[in-house]
Amino acid sequence: MNKSIPAISVNSVVKHYASNPPIVALNNVTIEIQDNEFFTLLGPSGCGKTTLLRLIAGFEQPTEGAILLYGDHLEGLDPNDRPVNTVFQSYSLFPHMTIAENIGFGLKMKGQSSDQIALVVRDMLALVKMETFGNRMPNQLSGGQQQRIALVRALAPKPKVLLLDEPLSALDLKLRQAMRLELKRLQKETGITFVFVTHDQEEAMCMSDRVAVMSQGELQQLDSPQMIYERPRNRFVANFIGDVNLIDTKVSSENQNSYVCSHNNIEFSVNKTSQHQVGDQVTLAIRPEKFSLVSSAEGLLKGTVVDSTYMGTDTYLTVKIDDSTELEVRCQNIDLDQQLPTIGETVGLSVPNGAATLLED
Amino acid sequence: MASNIGRSSSNTNKGRIPWLKWWACIFFVYLYGPIAVLIAFSFNDNRIAQVWTEFSTKWYVKAFSNEAIQNAIINSLIVAAVATVCATLFATMAALILSKGMFKGQTLCLGIISLPLLVPEIATAVATLSFFAAINFPLGLTSIIVAHIVFCIPFAFMPIRARLAGMDETLQEAGRDLYANDIKVLWHIVLPQLKPGIFAGGILAFIISIDDFIISLMVAGAGATTLPLYIYGMIRLGVSPEINAVSTVLFLVSLTLVATYWFISKKNEGSNYVH
Ligand SMILES: Nc1ncnc2c1ncn2[C@@H]1O[C@H](COP(=O)(O)OP(=O)(O)OP(=O)(O)O)[C@@H](O)[C@H]1O
Ligand SMILES: [Mg+2]
Numbered sequence: 001m002n003k004s005i006p007a008i009s010v011n012s013v014v015k016h017y018a019s020n021p022p023i024v025a026l027n028n029v030t031i032e033i034q035d036n037e038f039f040t041l042l043g044p045s046g047c048g049k050t051t052l053l054r055l056i057a058g059f060e061q062p063t064e065g066a067i068l069l070y071g072d073h074l075e076g077l078d079p080n081d082r083p084v085n086t087v088f089q090s091y092s093l094f095p096h097m098t099i100a101e102n103i104g105f106g107l108k109m110k111g112q113s114s115d116q117i118a119l120v121v122r123d124m125l126a127l128v129k130m131e132t133f134g135n136r137m138p139n140q141l142s143g144g145q146q147q148r149i150a151l152v153r154a155l156a157p158k159p160k161v162l163l164l165d166e167p168l169s170a171l172d173l174k175l176r177q178a179m180r181l182e183l184k185r186l187q188k189e190t191g192i193t194f195v196f197v198t199h200d201q202e203e204a205m206c207m208s209d210r211v212a213v214m215s216q217g218e219l220q221q222l223d224s225p226q227m228i229y230e231r232p233r234n235r236f237v238a239n240f241i242g243d244v245n246l247i248d249t250k251v252s253s254e255n256q257n258s259y260v261c262s263h264n265n266i267e268f269s270v271n272k273t274s275q276h277q278v279g280d281q282v283t284l285a286i287r288p289e290k291f292s293l294v295s296s297a298e299g300l301l302k303g304t305v306v307d308s309t310y311m312g313t314d315t316y317l318t319v320k321i322d323d324s325t326e327l328e329v330r331c332q333n334i335d336l337d338q339q340l341p342t343i344g345e346t347v348g349l350s351v352p353n354g355a356a357t358l359l360e361d
Numbered sequence: 362m363a364s365n366i367g368r369s370s371s372n373t374n375k376g377r378i379p380w381l382k383w384w385a386c387i388f389f390v391y392l393y394g395p396i397a398v399l400i401a402f403s404f405n406d407n408r409i410a411q412v413w414t415e416f417s418t419k420w421y422v423k424a425f426s427n428e429a430i431q432n433a434i435i436n437s438l439i440v441a442a443v444a445t446v447c448a449t450l451f452a453t454m455a456a457l458i459l460s461k462g463m464f465k466g467q468t469l470c471l472g473i474i475s476l477p478l479l480v481p482e483i484a485t486a487v488a489t490l491s492f493f494a495a496i497n498f499p500l501g502l503t504s505i506i507v508a509h510i511v512f513c514i515p516f517a518f519m520p521i522r523a524r525l526a527g528m529d530e531t532l533q534e535a536g537r538d539l540y541a542n543d544i545k546v547l548w549h550i551v552l553p554q555l556k557p558g559i560f561a562g563g564i565l566a567f568i569i570s571i572d573d574f575i576i577s578l579m580v581a582g583a584g585a586t587t588l589p590l591y592i593y594g595m596i597r598l599g600v601s602p603e604i605n606a607v608s609t610v611l612f613l614v615s616l617t618l619v620a621t622y623w624f625i626s627k628k629n630e631g632s633n634y635v636h
Contacts, residue, residue: 080537
């Protein structure tokens with residue numbers, strides 16, 4: 001495998017499902033997934049994540065466009081001829097086979113000898129610390145244990161790419177958090193490219209090297225988790241990941257690589273992440289924790305506290321800066337004696353440079 | 362009555378319809394009384410079947426040393442065994458093909474396979490006989506076997522299809538994903554999952570075949586006598602304790618098979634899912 005070639009290239013893929021009118025599950029999606037990457041497809045229910053995974057696995061055929069695996073066209077290859085394995089959401093362990101037989105199934109179908117298979121099965125069980133479970137049947141395992149076995153069953157044949165379709169969604173919160181770390185560890189240890197599907201932004205943030213945010217069959221943004229959070233490209237991404245304040249502004253002047261955008265004479269300087277003209281209406285996104293409280297005399301913004309909610313780690317304040325704009329502000333509760341403003345009080349808010357992001361739409 | 366239901370919800374089963382259990386008792390006596398009498402008199406020492414004298418198993422000894430009865434039993438077993446194997450095989454293939462959902466007229470096919478369950482048996486019997494006559498098929502054991510295969514298929518088909526319908530389809534996708542081609546998926550995943558259904562279908566076919574009378578009567582040639590046909594022949598000469606003994610055995614065999622079938626189907630329901 002040439003490491004410089006993308007593990008998977010999805011080139012302008014369109015997928016329609018036959019129906020009247022046809023359902024557009026994917027609309028011109030182009031994605032490159034790098035070798036040895038933990039890649040996540042993130043998006044709300046029905047946005048086409050599973051469809052994309054099934055196209056890569058070969059269970060569905062693209063209506064238009066092509067998918068390449070390390071530079072090779074996958075068109076016309078059946079799922080059993082693709083060196084790609086899937087971890088199914090419902091685990092789908094074979095109920096009539098022991099755990100060891102389940103894990104060895106892929107290798108057996110590839111025609112490996114039973115000695116070789118036994119060795120791999122042992123390694124795989126060790127990888128998930130379930131050495132003593134080989135002779136059990138799937139229905140004698142807990143949900144989390146079945147999940148681990150489904151994972152190593154797919155890893156055992158050493159696929160070039162592992163596809164995971166919401167593998168953690170059936171587990172309870174504690175187990176889910178433990179499995180996140182385990183998945184990340186397995187990816188690093190095996191060096192296999194993971195394509196992970198989820199609708200849980202937290203899951204996507206904490207595990208991925210890069211995240212593709214999707215909505216209604218279209219790719220919205222493809223970036224590192226940090227960039228997705230700090231520099232959302234459009235309203236959808238800004239709203240879907242974390243909480244955000246959207247402020248309507250007008251471009252008032254332009255420098256070489258920044259714009260000055262103003263809202264009621266308050267001026268924000270933002271990076272030129274998208275192209276606009278002076279005078280255009282644009283939207284800025286600012287995360288609630290970027291603000292800091294200052295006295296009402298200082299600060300870029302000035303407003304009245306209209307609501308205050310104590311949330312444990314933070315206190316959420318709602319600050320009204322003018323008739324049409326209320327901002328959510330988050331203050332970390334560091335000190336018990338900390339004096340937070342009360343409702344009705346006038347406060348100043350300072351915004352660090354670069355905290356505001358210019359959105360495309 | 363209606364206002365009672367709300368208040369007495371804790372003991373709804375008790376005394377809702379107090380006479381229901383008496384009805385049930387009468388019904389069971391009506392249903393199983395004759396069989397109980399038959400079994401009892403098969404152990405009666407007296408030659409005259411309806412007069413009780415004392416307990417004896419001599420009619421069993423006599424019946425099973427009767428060469429004609431032995432022949433009839435062997436014939437019945439051959440017919441049932443061959444018919445069961447062939448019908449189950451056909452039924453399995455039909456169920457697999459229909460489950461793929463690949464062609465038009467599927468509902469029609471399903472209907473055609475299940476239709477014999479509803480057609481009066483006498484009609485099937487007459488039709489089969491006319492068919493054999495038309496193609497000059499010699500009547501004998503072979504003709505019985507052929508006829509039995511045909512009417513056993515829908516019985517074998519039903520449990521297999523039910524099992525197939527309840528099967529998790531992603532298991533097959535998982536198999537394909539793990540490098541199994543269609544045939545390997547069928548062999549390593551579908552058939553093992555289907556096994557209880559195939560067993561149940563086979564047992565059902567066997568029971569139906571071994572108990573069959575009307576169709577066998579029509580298509581049996583000289584010398585090809587199955588057990589039900591033999592019993593019918595004997596009974597025309599009067600009820601003898603020997604018949605009681607043979608019928609009792611036939612009843613017990615059927616009962617055992619039905620119990621096995623029931624047991625397998627029960628177990629099926631539980632083993633279908635993994636958490
Ligand atoms: N086999 C199918 N036939 C017709 N339409 C389908 C089929 N599978 C999916 N769709 C439609 O395609 C769209 C995308 O579905 P998909 O399963 O890819 O969503 P998803 O992002 O995986 O959602 P979820 O998070 O709920 O699993 C949906 O509108 C869905 O209704
Ligand atoms: Mg999905």
